[in-house]
Amino acid sequence: MLDANQREHTNSYYAATQRDKGPFPKLNGDITTDICIIGGGLTGVSTAVELSENKHDVVLLEANRIGWGASGRNGGQVIGGYGGSLSSHRESTDKKHGAGATDKLIAMNTECVDIIKERVKKYQIDCDLKWGYINAALKPREMKDLADWYDELKEQNYPHEIKMVDGKALKSYLGTDRYIGGMVDMGWGHLHVLDLCKAEARIAENLGARLYENTLALNIASGDRVKITTASGTVTANTVILCGNAYMQAFTPKLAPKISKYILPATSYVIATEPLSDEMAANVMPRNYAVCDQRTALDYFRMSADNRMLFGGVSNYNATAPRSITGTMRRKMLKVFPQLADAKIDYYWGGRLGISFRRIPQIGQITPNIYYAQAYSGHGVAPTHMSGRLLSEAVMGHRDRFDILANETHIPFPGFGFIRQSMYAVGMSFYKMRDALL
Ligand SMILES: Cc1cc2nc3c(=O)[nH]c(=O)nc-3n(C[C@H](O)[C@H](O)[C@H](O)COP(=O)(O)OP(=O)(O)OC[C@H]3O[C@@H](n4cnc5c(N)ncnc54)[C@H](O)[C@@H]3O)c2cc1C
Structure with missing residues (x-):
């Protein structure tokens, strides 16, 4: 309780x-x-x-x-x-x-x-x-997947503006060298x-x-x-x-209990910086779109209305929090935006989300x-x-x-309680390793 x-x-x-x-x-x-x-x-x-x-x-x-x-x-x-x-x-x-x-x-x-x-x-x-979203790619394989997705959306007559941008063009959306390109989607936002x-x-x-x-x-x-x-x-x-x-x-x-075996709780964390100056906000996110990368344990970030960088990530499947949420998340944020090294972290928090096997x-x-x-x-x-x-x-x-x-048929997570959680944590480590290698 x-x-x-x-x-x-x-x-x-x-x-x-x-x-x-x-x-x-x-x-x-x-x-x-x-x-x-x-x-x-x-x-x-x-x-x-x-x-x-x-x-x-x-x-x-x-x-x-x-x-x-x-x-x-x-x-x-x-x-x-x-x-x-x-x-x-x-x-x-x-x-x-x-x-x-x-x-x-x-x-x-x-x-x-x-x-x-x-x-x-x-x-x-x-x-x-606020409208505007970027699915950002770290690797050529992810860029290819985004291009395939773009074609699929066009074929489906997606009603919003979408465009593929390379790393150079992406710089007018994001103040970072981390990504090789991405897909901009005006139908999503934050x-x-x-x-x-x-x-x-x-x-x-x-x-x-x-x-x-x-x-x-x-x-x-x-x-x-x-x-x-x-x-x-x-x-x-x-x-x-x-x-x-x-x-x-x-x-x-x-x-x-009939539905709980089909859901696996995972934890994700977010930090919020202090409000950035207008100049710094325009430097890191010139268009104020939300962003995520394409990995299994992805980074996602956006600016708040009062100019804070809200940076999230670390999908955690074994129910243990990182030793320092602020430290872990800040390191991730600085990989994307080293220019935020002096920005104070005002808030950090985590939350549980429900994962479905498929x-x-x-x-x-x-x-x-x-x-x-x-x-x-x-x-x-x-x-x-x-x-x-x-x-x-x-x-x-x-x-x-x-x-x-x-x-639709859903696949239950095998085991129960701690065993189910541990088995899945091992499975997810495989996908994280695959993301790192390919
Ligand atoms: C850190 C984090 C970042 C995320 N980022 C994004 C994002 O940027 N974009 C996105 O699309 N999704 C994101 N998600 C996922 C998204 O937040 C969830 O999918 C969504 O909020 C689920 O909403 P829900 O109402 O189903 O569940 P919840 O919001 O979890 O609500 C369930 C509620 O039920 C209540 N409850 C539970 N049991 C009982 C009970 N027995 N009696 C009464 N009340 C009960 C709980 O207290 C809780 O308030 C994120 C999730 C997390 C945790």
């Missing part, structure tokens, strides 16, 4: 600068609802918005604070794509899921980002949203993710949803109506949607009235919004898009 202090937001740049610090109440007593969502990250709150916009009676239970998990701790990079590589394999995807399935998946690859764009506009959300998450929670609340913080769901009794027990009350609902992702496995592994988000049903979505494998800011839409469509009986993902 976490103590009261641990149930507050971690000491991140996002928590320090969030616009709406106001709380939601704790559940006290026994209530009933049509739909109960468990987990107040982006999956949970975006599902709550979709269902509330469609006039459903919604209750959301969050163990700590809204956006306390990965959703309030991540790199803030708005990355498109949903369904992993499924949309790249038209023949097998259409054969398995029916004619037209690939086209639906291709549309969802951009719709997940459009949901954020449209919601920010519709509800006037202040979250520093934002203050805790502000987005909190604003979406408020939107749902204003539409009539009841949201509770500091309310850990301890038990689910399934049946025609589902009863959720917490320490301070119960919720009886027609439908339950589990959105606890990697943290649900950590807090309440017995809540849904890197395909997992969405489906455990029973006819218990739904779930999890495992975005490190790319969840936009995909969580697609899950929210698919979950709400499914609850309302429109299953054709939901079923494409729900009928």
Whole structure:
């Protein structure tokens, strides 16, 4: 069990600068609802918005604070794509899921980002949203993969501006010699993710949803109506949607053992420098686009609205933190931007994300009235919004898009607990070694 202090937001740049610090109440007593969502990250709150916009009676239970998990701790990079590589394999995807399935998946690859764009506009959300993204390459092999991806996107009539740039051209985007080139994508971007998450929670609340913080769901009794027990009350609902992702496995592994074996928690870390001078900000990131490299344990970085470098990385699969998060992350940042050697580190933090073996988000049903979505494998800011839409469509009986993902076969991670984690850590070391050698 976490103590009261641990149930507050971690000491991140996002928590320090969030616009709406106001709380939601704790559940006290026994209530009933049509739909109960468990987990107040982006999956949970975006599902709550979709269902509330469609006039459903919604209750959301969050163990700590809204956006306390990965959703309030991540790199803030708005990355498109949903369904992993499924949309790249038209023949097998259409054969398995029916004619037209690939086209639906291709549309969802951009719709997940459009949901954020449209919601920010519709509800006037202040979250520093900025467009522009660079997938940067360190090696010729990665450059070739990016070029193949560029061709695929063009063939799919990708609706945003994309271009391949060589190392020389990249210098007008990034003040570093580290990369040999990359793909620039104006359809992706970055934002203050805790502000987005909190604003979406408020939107749902204003539409009539009841949201509770500091309310850990301890038990689910399934049946025609589902009863959720917490320490301070119960919720009886027609439908339950589990959105606890990697943290649900950590807090309440017995809540849904059927889905927990398909998800492996990994840890990633972020540092935020002090605000840089305008001159230095223009030197390191002249266009203020977000960036990631192509490795398995990738670096990802961007500028915040107040000119801080937010630098993330170190996907860690063995649940042990580096001895010094600041030291490790600062070394990584200086490899890319040695000119930041004098920049003070104001914040550092880490968070848990859910990895799926095939890197395909997992969405489906455990029973006819218990739904779930999890495992975005490190790319969840936009995909969580697609899950929210698919979950709400499914609850309302429109299953054709939901079923494409729900009928996918997922591979469980072998073993359990520590053994599962260790086996996977060994496996990932292989991929990291491969990245280093090829
Ligand atoms: C450090 C880091 C950097 C990342 N960077 C990026 C990025 O730049 N771009 C990107 O696209 N993705 C990124 N990701 C991934 C992305 O953050 C996640 O995929 C996404 O936030 C998952 O959202 P979620 O709502 O499913 O889960 P979470 O945000 O983890 O939310 C789950 C919530 O459920 C609550 N909960 C769990 N169990 C219970 C229970 N029993 N009862 C009540 N509540 C419960 C938890 O307290 C938590 O708040 C990053 C992740 C991390 C950790």
